[in-house]
Amino acid sequence: MRKTLFRSLFERTLTEPPPPVDEAALAQLAAGIDRAARQRFGRGLAIREVDAGSCNGCELEIHALTNAFYDLERFGLRFVASPRHADVLLVTGPVTCNMREALARTYAATPAPKWVVAAGDCTCEGGVFAGSDRVVAGGVAAVIPVDLYIRGCPPTPTQLLAGLLALLVQPAT
Amino acid sequence: MSVFDAIIGGYPAVAGHRPWPRFVIDSAAWNRAAEGLRDGAFVLVGYWGDADRVHLALAEPTYASGCVLTLPCPDGRFPSLAVTHPPSARLERAIQDLWMLTAQGAADRRSWLDHGRWPTSAERAKADYAFLPVEGEGLHRIPVGPVHAGIIEPGHFRFTASGEAVVRLEARLGYVHKGIEGLMAGAPLAKAARLAGRVSGDSTVAYALAFARAVEVATEAPVPPRAVWLRALMAELERIANHLGDIGAICNDAAFAIMLAHCGVLRERVLRTANTCFGHRLMMDRVIPGGIGVDLADEGAAAIEALIRHIRDRFPELVELYDNTASLQDRTVATGRLQPALAQRFAAGGVIGRASGRAIDVRRHPGYPPYDDLPFQVPVREDGDVNARVWVRIGEVEQSLALLSLILSRLPSGPIAAEVPCPATAVEGLALVEGFRGDVLVWLRLGRDAQVERCHFRDPSWFQWPLLEAVIEGNIVADFPLCNKSFNCSYSGHDL
Numbered sequence: 274m275r276k277t278l279f280r281s282l283f284e285r286t287l288t289e290p291p292p293p294v295d296e297a298a299l300a301q302l303a304a305g306i307d308r309a310a311r312q313r314f315g316r317g318l319a320i321r322e323v324d325a326g327s328c329n330g331c332e333l334e335i336h337a338l339t340n341a342f343y344d345l346e347r348f349g350l351r352f353v354a355s356p357r358h359a360d361v362l363l364v365t366g367p368v369t370c371n372m373r374e375a376l377a378r379t380y381a382a383t384p385a386p387k388w389v390v391a392a393g394d395c396t397c398e399g400g401v402f403a404g405s406d407r408v409v410a411g412g413v414a415a416v417i418p419v420d421l422y423i424r425g426c427p428p429t430p431t432q433l434l435a436g437l438l439a440l441l442v443q444p445a446t
Numbered sequence: 447m448s449v450f451d452a453i454i455g456g457y458p459a460v461a462g463h464r465p466w467p468r469f470v471i472d473s474a475a476w477n478r479a480a481e482g483l484r485d486g487a488f489v490l491v492g493y494w495g496d497a498d499r500v501h502l503a504l505a506e507p508t509y510a511s512g513c514v515l516t517l518p519c520p521d522g523r524f525p526s527l528a529v530t531h532p533p534s535a536r537l538e539r540a541i542q543d544l545w546m547l548t549a550q551g552a553a554d555r556r557s558w559l560d561h562g563r564w565p566t567s568a569e570r571a572k573a574d575y576a577f578l579p580v581e582g583e584g585l586h587r588i589p590v591g592p593v594h595a596g597i598i599e600p601g602h603f604r605f606t607a608s609g610e611a612v613v614r615l616e617a618r619l620g621y622v623h624k625g626i627e628g629l630m631a632g633a634p635l636a637k638a639a640r641l642a643g644r645v646s647g648d649s650t651v652a653y654a655l656a657f658a659r660a661v662e663v664a665t666e667a668p669v670p671p672r673a674v675w676l677r678a679l680m681a682e683l684e685r686i687a688n689h690l691g692d693i694g695a696i697c698n699d700a701a702f703a704i705m706l707a708h709c710g711v712l713r714e715r716v717l718r719t720a721n722t723c724f725g726h727r728l729m730m731d732r733v734i735p736g737g738i739g740v741d742l743a744d745e746g747a748a749a750i751e752a753l754i755r756h757i758r759d760r761f762p763e764l765v766e767l768y769d770n771t772a773s774l775q776d777r778t779v780a781t782g783r784l785q786p787a788l789a790q791r792f793a794a795g796g797v798i799g800r801a802s803g804r805a806i807d808v809r810r811h812p813g814y815p816p817y818d819d820l821p822f823q824v825p826v827r828e829d830g831d832v833n834a835r836v837w838v839r840i841g842e843v844e845q846s847l848a849l850l851s852l853i854l855s856r857l858p859s860g861p862i863a864a865e866v867p868c869p870a871t872a873v874e875g876l877a878l879v880e881g882f883r884g885d886v887l888v889w890l891r892l893g894r895d896a897q898v899e900r901c902h903f904r905d906p907s908w909f910q911w912p913l914l915e916a917v918i919e920g921n922i923v924a925d926f927p928l929c930n931k932s933f934n935c936s937y938s939g940h941d942l
Contacts, residue, residue, distance in 0.1 A: 277704065277767055287711060311720075322597045326622045328938045330647025330728055333691075335597050337717070340710035354595035370563040371621045372600060375592045401640055406565050407625030427647065429727060 277344060288339040291348065291438060292431045298439035301421050304373040314360055314386070317349035318440060321359035321383065325376045325416075330427040331393040335363065336432040350437055356382040357402030361440065367395040367402040368416055380417040388440065391419045392433060394426040401426075449488050449506055450513050453478045460516070463662045463874040465812075466503075468514040476517045476525055479504065488512075488618065489793045490909075491878070492887045493527070493537040494902040495545030500524050501902075503876065503887065509811040514889070519547055526552035533792040533909055543568070544627070559941060580606040582615050588923065592621045599937035603926075606703040610922040615915045623941040628892075630901040635661065635735050635866060638898045642888070645728050645903050646939030651677075651684040651880030653903065653939075654733035656888040659814060660901075661735040664875025664892055667866045670857040673737035674815050679750070679853045680720070680729045680738075681879075682846040686757070687716040688882040689797075689839040689846075693932050696836055697768065699927040700777035708764050712757055719753040737863025747854055752753060754847050765782040765840055778833040782917040782929035786830060792913055795906040796884025798933055799837045802830035807886045808878040822849055832932040868896045883907060883936060905939030 322335055338345040345351070353359050356379045368376060381388070391413040394400040399413045409415050423436035453475050459467040471479075479502060482488055491512065492503035499519055505512035517524050526549035528535035538549045539558035546568070555570070562572035580587075585606050592600035602618040626645055630638050642657035643650045655677055662669055694709025717727040721748035724732050732740050743749075768774060784794070789802035799806055807824045809817040825841030827834040874891045884906030891899045914933050918926055 274704075274767055274771065277708070280763075322601050323593055324597075324622070326624055326938075327599070328644040328647035328650075329936070330644070330650065330730070332597050332599065333648055333728065334641075336691075337714060340714050341707060341713070342714050352582055352597060355635055356593075366622065366630075367624060369622055369624055371561045372592065373563065375600065375621070379593050401637075401644055402624045402626070402629065405625035405629050407623055407628065426644075426730065427728070431557055 287439070288344045288347070289342055292435040294438045295359055295423075295432075295435035296441055297408075298421055298423070298436045298444060301308075302439055302442075314440075316441060317371045319351060319353040319358050320361045320363050320437075321353055321356045321379070322363045322365070323366050323376055323379050325372045325396075325413065326402075327393060327395070328366075328370035329406070331365035333362050334427045334430050334433060335365070335392070337431055342445070343430045343434055345437075348438060348441060350441075356380075357384065359383050359387070361388045361390055362417075363390050363392055364396060364417075365391075365393050367399040368413055370407055370409060371423045373409055376413075376416050388420045389417055390423060390436065390440070392423045392425075392428055392436075394424055397422055448511060450504065453482065453515065454513060456741040460874075462664075462869075462871060463514065464666075464876070466512045466514060466876055468501075468516060468874065470516045470518065470832065473517065473525055476515070479515055480525070480527050480530050482942065483527065484533070486702075486791070490531065490534055491885070492889060492902070493534050493541070494889065494904065495541035495547055496523070496900055497545070500541060500547065501889070502527070503546075503889065505812075509806060509808060509878075511812065522546065523548045523550050525550050528552055528554065533912065535751055536884075536912065537908060543571070559623045561620055575618060577604050577616050578614070578619075582608065582613070584850045585613060586609060601937050605923060605926070610924070612918050612921055612923055612926070615918045615926070617911060617915060619911065619937060620941050622938045624938075626942045627902060628900050633898050635896055635898070638901065639734050640731055642901075642903070643733075645942065646759070646905060646936045647728060647730070648688055649684070649881040649883065649886065649936070649939065650728050650730045650887050651680045651733060652879050653888075654731070655681060656877045656879035656886045656903075657890070657901070658733050658735045659877035659879060660875040660888040660890050661866060661892065662875070663877060664890065665867050665869050665896070667736055668864050670737055670861045670864055672741075672860045673862045675853055675857050676738050676742055676862065677733055678816050678820075679742070679850065679857075680724065680732060682849045682853070683716060683720050683723075683750075684729065685882045686846045686850075687713050687720070688772065689843050690716065691769075692931065693836060693839050693843075695934075696778070696832065696931045697774060699931045700774055702771065702774045705764060705768065708760070712760060715756060719749045722749045734863065735924065736866045737861070739863070741862045742857075747857075747884060750850055750854060753849055757843075757847060761843065768836065768840075775833065777925070777928060778836060778932075779831060781832045781925050782921060782932060784830040784913055784917045786828060788913060788916055789830070792909045794884070794909050794913055796880075796882070796910070797835050797838045797842070798910050798913065800824065800826045801834035803828045806879055806885070809880045811825055812878060814877075814879070816853070820849060820852055834926055835932040866896060869894060881906065883934065883939075884910070886939075903939070903942060905936050907935035908938045910935050911940065
């Protein structure tokens with residue numbers, strides 16, 4: 274332990290500068306999101322991740338956001354264990370029929386104001402899983418309102434970060 | 447003489463099924479197969495439905511050879527195997543849900559993947575799910591999921607505890623059932639390969655490889671040597687990345703976060719190297735039927751060599767940290783012990799089997815190129831606890847690093863893909879590939895125009911999830927995350 278800690282003292286930090294905020298994400302948010310809510314949230318957001326049928330690829334990359342390279346928490350973004358503590362639901366997967374109710378209930382359990390970010394191509398109308406009668410037609414938006422899509426299969430941590438940072442940009446007053 | 451002679455004697459092999467033979471049998475032979483499974487004469491490696499029939503893939507205990515048995519069930523019924531061989535129970539319940547067939551004599555009649563939410567749901571699936579009864583004084587129940595506290599896949603766990611000790615855990619899965627096998631039916635090869643790579647995103651290389659190998663064995667397609675070796679390179683990168691993630695995550699679930707932080711850095715470096723080499727961090731859609739879609743980038747070999755040097759420089763220190771931290775060992779040693787006999791009975795593959803004395807690795811037997819030409823060790827332990835599963839992963843990271851070096855040093859040049867020939871008649875293929883969780887099975891039937899008629903995926907987790915319920919018994923509730931993480935079974939790969 275001492276050896277590992279000692280070595281860490283003399284190493285440069287791994288954390289990288291943040292990516293530029295995703296312009297497309299900003300445009301999506303500007304069109305849809307309540308300005309008052311954005312001002313109220315300020316600079317900290319609690320995120321509850323909900324896997325609604327993903328292949329687990331998105332989860333791996335969302336996990337990576339917490340590693341030393343991306344260090345999500347430095348931006349005031351953190352993952353929380355309960356929807357009741359959350360400001361943002363980060364949803365992955367095409368929404369399977371078997372997860373539909375759980376997703377709707379998680380949304381209902383999240384206090385307003387709240388935002389929904391859908392990450393991964395299959396959240397948008399099913400992606401590669403579109404056409405199956407075991408997933409909800411229309412993707413996440415058919416079950417709960419989506420404020421922001423982050424595309425990719427899976428989106429890279431950089432893409433996820435660029436999208437999530439758009440949530441923190443205060444609207445011009 | 448093979449162990450299967452007693453079952454298949456007299457039944458002709460179906461033409462165009464490779465590499466193992468397939469036999470269409472009757473219920474008498476089916477019952478003999480059930481007896482053989484019960485007695486451990488051979489191993490259950492797959493059990494899936496089709497229109498009006500069920501298939502059973504069996505292997506010798508060494509996995510050197512195997513066969514597929516097909517039982518037609520024109521009246522929609524087949525004799526239950528689960529009655530005498532419990533490891534087949536969930537597969538059998540899934541067959542009933544997906545193919546509307548009935549397993550006669552099955553003790554557990556509950557649906558499994560069908561939660562009563564599909565347009566085609568069976569009536570029996572619409573009732574409330576009846577968890578197994580637990581009786582006793584002062585017992586309490588803890589329902590968990592499907593939405594969990596962490597960033598993990600959805601599933602429901604029903605704990606019954608007496609004070610702190612778990613009396614029974616029952617899992618209910620199927621929440622991420624996407625109907626992948628339904629989408630595969632009628633899909634052209636390119637679309638089918640993309641779907642195969644998304645059965646379980648963490649094992650995308652393993653699944654894409656198993657699918658490609660099943661197509662290639664069915665059509666007798668040649669694969670260029672360079673593609674064969676680069677596939678192995680990708681597969682070992684995937685194994686290292688996942689094992690590093692798991693080692694860190696297990697320690698984190700014992701509240702030892704520094705291991706997660708350091709392993710997370712190493713894992714990120716593996717993914718970045720994969721991106722440099724093949725243009726995708728998880729290497730999705732890189733393995734395709736007939737070869738690979740993307741050649742190793744010019745700077746790829748140097749990037750992998752640098753990665754190997756970096757992990758070899760850092761990893762031993764982390765292993766030492768794990769080994770020397772008494773408070774961590776206190777959590778992992780003797781926790782969640784899987785008895786070798788149970789691992790054997792369920793044919794548990796991967797780290798879980800190998801940490802409980804089951805020395806099976808399908809890269810060795812039945813084996814596939816280029817591993818038949820590569821020396822590597824298969825780490826095995828007998829103690830079967832969380833600690834053993836950590837050490838097997840550590841051993842496998844070291845083995846895979848050595849394999850990466852060997853593969854790079856012997857990488858052939860030449861083309862990276864060949865065309866898959868269009869079969870003149872329907873052909874069938876089966877492939878077993880060692881993913882980071884264990885043996886992934888893909889079985890498929892291709893039509894004349896090389897469209898997929900039927901494709902089945904069997905994740906190693908089918909034979910591992912039930913064992914999680916066994917190992918947690920008597921452990922405290924707080925050790926469940928630790929046990930669960932040390933198993934790290936797939937939800938998506940299982941639910942399909």
